Amino acid sequence: MAVKRGGDMAIIWLIVVLNRRITDAARGRTNRVLDTMALAKAAQLQRRIDANRASRLLAPAACTLGWFHWMRYHSLPDGSDTGELESALEWFGTAISVSARAPIPHEVRRVFTDGHLQQAQAATEILERMHHVDDQAALDHAIELLHTAVSDTPPEYPVLSAYLSHLGIALQTRFERTGSLDDLNAAVTACLKAVTMASADDTGRAAYMSNLSGALRSRFACTGNRTDLDESIINAQGAVDEASSTDPNIPAYHSNLGSALRIRFVLDSALDDLNAAVIAGQHAVSASSPNDPQIAVYLSTLSETLRTRFERTGGVADIRAAVDLSRAAVDVSTPGHPHFATSLSGLGLALRVRFEHTGALDDLNAAVTASRAAVEATPLGHSDRSDQLANLGIALRTRYERIGALGDLDEAVAASRRAVDETPSEHVDYADHQAKLGLALGLRFERKRDKADVDEAVTVNRAAVDATPPGHLNRASYLCGLSNALQMRYRHAGAMKDLDGAVTAINGAVDAARPDHPDLPRYLSALAGTLQSRFEKTGALEDLDAAVTANRTAVDGILPNHPHFAIHQYNLGVALRTRSETTGAAEDRREAALLWSRAAGSVSAPAASRLRAARACAQAIAELDGPAAAVVMYRAASELLRLLAWHGISDADRQYLLTNEAGSLAHDPAACAVTAGDLRQAIELLEQNRSVVWSQLLEARIDLTELELAHPDLASKLHRCRTVLDEPAHHDASPRLRAHAASRTGGIGIPIEDR
Template identity: 30%
Template sequence: MHELMRSLGRRIEASQQSPDPLSLLGDDAMREAADLWAAQWREDAGVKNLPIAHTIAWLHWSRFKALPVGEDEADLDLALMVFAWVVEVAPQFVNGEVRDALTPGGRDARLALKTLHVVEYRDEPDLLDRAIDLGRRSLAPVGLPPANVARRSTNLGNALMMRYERRADPADLTAGVEAHRNAADAAHPADEVWPLAQSNLGNALLLQAQFTGDREQLDEAVEATRAAWATTPHHHPDLVWRCLNLGNSLRTRFERTAALADLDEMVRVLREAVALAPDGHVDRPMFFSGLTAALGLRFAHHGELEDLDAAVDAARAAVDACPLGRADRHRYLTSLSVMLERRYRRQRQAEDIDEAVAVAEAAVAQGSHHVSGSAARMSNLGGALSVRAGATGTIEDADAAVVACREAVRLGSARQGHLNLSDALHQRFELAGDLSDLTEAAATIRAALADADTGDPGTASLWLGLGLVLFSRFQRTGEEGDVGAALHALRTAASGRSPGHAMAMRAGAAWGLVAATVGAWSSAAEGYGVAVGKLTEAAWPGLRRDSQEQALRDWSGLSADATAAMIAAGSLGAAVETAEQGRGVLWAQLLQTRTTLGDLRAAAPALAARLDGQRRALAAAYTVD
């Protein structure tokens, strides 16, 4: 009898590590179990033997886990029947997983969880429905311990959210949020399940907020994901995912509200995610990619060169962390190309745009067998080629850019693909002078605008592109309809909701220029006024000094143009205010960088006294009310 029990024990233990556990728990194991029961009956006259009962129970429990869904319930019932006696006489031999299954509703909970694991990777609607029904039945008993409610509600919420993602039924989304909220309410902050419940609730609320547009749901999503991140132990393997979840919710809220605190917190937690992932971690490229996107977004808002350099470094690290031949490597190459192109646009270093093109070509080549993302890869390549064509005047790059962007649109690229195609056609017109390129460029953007949602802040870039194309065509043909449409497009771009100052400044300055060209001075003054109004944001005090100076150089003539337009429009008071506003930005930056004169006073007291007098005079001349 003892040898039979040892043999069966070895089978059960080996099955835990085997890729085919049923090969160890099949007919031979069942025969040994039957012989063991018979031997106990003969030797102990039917008295229950704890070690034997424990072994038999684990055999059926292991078989339940290994058998396919639908063929496993008999083994589960036998295991629970024997474990029920074992837990009465020796509870220390029964783990928490089995104890939960022995509570009211526990059998349904185990079946629901196993079914959910199966349908996670298989699209079987009937099984998913079964998992949800079992999950609801597991929560039906009255008086369940809060810990059991938390775990079972979590599993039910996961099943409902999975069904929502597959069938897009809003009722499942609402029920999923409710289940995850019940889990969070039932869990105690000291319980291990509490951070998981908060994380699941936050993710579900974020999805619901994106569906409903409800700001309160979005705020609650941020708070829940932040609570999950804050309470997950530093050594816990899920902490890196909690960082990503919090970063995702913060990014969604920032895109809705433009709250700078969310932007900075997002960068911090995504840097933490990168630091937590060791070298060789399979998802390390994805963590670097998330940080790249966060830094790129902060650069777009603040214009801080340090963020742009860091974004390029993070994108490059994502590529380096992704092995050659891995299926998703093309995504990280595309991200690196985008950041290099963005840095070229700011710093005009030829090596950046050359590398951007080379990396974009590599992304297209490596992703040639993957339909997903193919339009974005082609669009990115076309955009990089077009920028280089503008820098070098190379018509071959311009032609290649148009070909790539047309292919991107054919493959289904939406807004960015249409915008890149329009830019490529516009650039080729500048080099070759073919008016049909401008006609196609305008039609391309209008098609994208027709498909865009009303009020979408991302359409500002389309309106800006359309305005510039139409103005170029007006300059060639003199068609008055084009200039009127260009002014309308630029006004729309400048006044639309945008997450940063850059779009309003570009569109406002272009609006002012177009209006001034045709002598519409009141309109020109209005457009330039929009741009000047954003100048303090372009060179805000939080930037490093070199970034402030670069921003001011980029817009060095803006105040003068605006002042001239206002004078021509007869708005002399506004002209004076605008001139002072532009001058004030410059002086404000200088005054904020003043340092004490202690070192100079010690070396050259007379010079220090003269400089101090000049500084005081300047400070008195420029006073901010």
């Protein structure tokens, strides 16, 4: 019966077995270190010692493994022994780091005495530590060590490729923290040399190619040089193809390939690339072990790819899976994990995208919570913190657009501003953070009408455009942001140069976006707005026709369940109404009414957008078909009032929304009913709408204690008023209210029951 060996006894036994084989090989029986049994025993010893680096047997085990690979290096034919020398040097280095007197070959000891391997090992340890801390001085020191190791290593030493690849990783890491393009260029150069110098049988070649792919992909993101992206994909695919089945980095190779393919899809819109990116990401996740330190990265990367495919195809399963993967990334990283904050931020992005599909406020609230937690989990001074702040700003801005809470908008501006302030001006993400700040400032200008906000929005958006070269993935978005800011300022101050600048910028955005770009409907809608503004200034009908066409294309290019679909329909309706008013074409106004009716019924759209559309539709129907026909749409608008000013936002926000969006809704429906001769319905509508408005403005949660102390009679009247207003509208209204309503409709005092 076989004896089971565990713990130190198993390691000792494997050391003895391998040392016998090494001794036999030294005596000329080289097959003793070349056969499959020898490789299996060496692999067993490596697994056991890797699982317990604190073992007292680390030095003798490392020395044995070093000698094993050293003998294989001398026994194998030239050209097929490169990986063996690298492994021998790695294990000998481990042995002498534990025990300086470890028995290693004299020529190897001289290598270590020269210092380059020790320097490289010290640098590698620093880089490993960089996953957990953001120590710029330590990173600079690691780069210095690797530069020295590279310069001190003879060209014929195969380990030079590894040093170069590690140097490339270190330089790219520093680029990610500082945004220095010089570092990124140097990283590409070092990684390219590593791949070029490595022989075909170098066991590290796949890793070198994958590292080169990552550096090239980063440089493409900065410069937009298409050659970099194509070479990145070639090297990523090469890493996947050349990796041995036992390579522990296989998940990373697939994940890198998926990232590069996803970016090429964004450029070319080739669905085959996107599907291949999803498959690569799935391979990365399935090939990784639960304790892989990079598993959160693989999960998040696959989530991002599925989000992208959802935005292209609308496949609900993709966005559901993206959210689930992001949640899993958060779960496996846990607080304190180096990827915890980025996993939270990715979850926030996935939830926000799903909200944009479903309109589910729970998803949006959860997105804000996750994004805020990501910021809180990222220490001050960390290079990722500015990205987390920018993502939080987007989530808050989106929630403001949905429910209208000014606190969200102010916090969005603050978070976006901190993202800019915490990013070096030369960093690759600086322009993107400026553009996001510009969007938040523009929204706040529309709310508060503070000219300083719109002026700053123009400034930061223009800076983002100026810093972004033609062909860059984000240039179209930045141009659209600049156009919106300039148009806001034109509407505020009336300077024609702002309007001309807005038209030029948005034309540039439309020209820079490919026909199936997911943001093209937004650019077209913005273009239509600038053209319509110019028509209002100049009276040029061709501008108005072009505005209708641009708006129509925007509507055609967006999914009906998208929250912005209703907004685009409303904008097209406005352009058609303007043209109808100019040309007298009744069909334009009727189409506008139909578009507004559909927009009002869009459950995924913000309540303010739906209410705006319902009011416009009712007014158009009244003009086209008479007031009686408009009453139904006015009733629908009245129901939306409760959604517009819900109690989840502050009193000031409710008052703002009711004042700016409800408009004359309190009396217009009743006026239509009176004109149509339906006095019963007029009184009912008047009571219902005024009840909603007043009960929202004076809702019962307001504390009247101070008023009761100062003016008890007034407080008592207000309490009675609330009680009446809180009663639902119905046909059997009190005589007093009916009489009052009748007096408000022109003094008609005919009893309802006598009609």
